Amino acid sequence: MENKETFVKKLRSSGLRPTKQRLEICKVLYERDKTFHFTIEELSKILKKKSKKSISLATIYNTVHAFKNKNYLKEISINSNKSYFDTNVSNHHHFFNESTHELIDLKDTDVGVIKIKKKIPGKKIKSVEVLVKISS
Amino acid sequence: MENKETFVKKLRSSGLRPTKQRLEICKVLYERDKTFHFTIEELSKILKKKSKKSISLATIYNTVHAFKNKNYLKEISINSNKSYFDTNVSNHHHFFNESTHELIDLKDTDVGVIKIKKKIPGKKIKSVEVLVKISS
């Protein structure tokens, strides 16, 4: 739950101009109580409904990637033809419902500590992600 | 390390006709000491080198999907524009080298037991996969 001014500041502070389109997208992504999982297609549909003058698909792609690079969005590793993004950028894991293609957050505390006992010389661990596939 | 007859039997026993193309692909995939991680593109290149009369790309896709459905191949969850497959169909995890896009197996024993403390009513856990992203 944030307001327009907060978005404007955040964008400016990360070197992104607070354009009409970016603020519109911020509203959809971050004016929520829960975290939001989405594909570009889903985001695009929501934006179409919300406003009369729709935002170009290219801009949605650009913005989502800009937000991902600034760590305002996280991309989730799922093999699907589409990319999934998450407004929760903290270290956490996911359920993936194979029937509905829905993602559900697993808090860090929902998953026991994960010990990686193997090391690859000269490589650093960037992230450890658990994907729990479920279906009915 | 298996021979042609073994492949023929395995294919027949799962209702797949042992065609020239499928046997050729079996050789590339399973006549190895270590497990093999690949994309369709990589597999296609290897097959092109191996034999004069190349196998159609559509057949490679068909075969890989048929093998995946019969549980002779596993698809790995990575968000990439391409799909990755693994000849190791057992329950195990992966390192993904973000610099080289290379996959490395983590034996089940290389990762501590993963406890999923959250349950989703009416849903069964189909798999639990850990992806450890690394880079230099």
Place this chain on the structure above:
DNA sequence: ACTTACATTATAATGATTCTAAAGTAGTGT
């Protein structure tokens, strides 16, 4: 206001994957 670098846009291009429908082949029965 003027300028400039950054953004948006419609459209085209790309690239992986899937579809199509025609030609080929394996396996069965004769």
Place this chain on the structure above:
DNA sequence: ACACTACTTTAGAATCATTATAATGTAAGT
């Protein structure tokens, strides 16, 4: 061996997500 049928392969077209292009628009500093 021969014929039949269902399954396979194939080249090429189609599809779909994503990225590139290049022209137009806009934010923000001077």
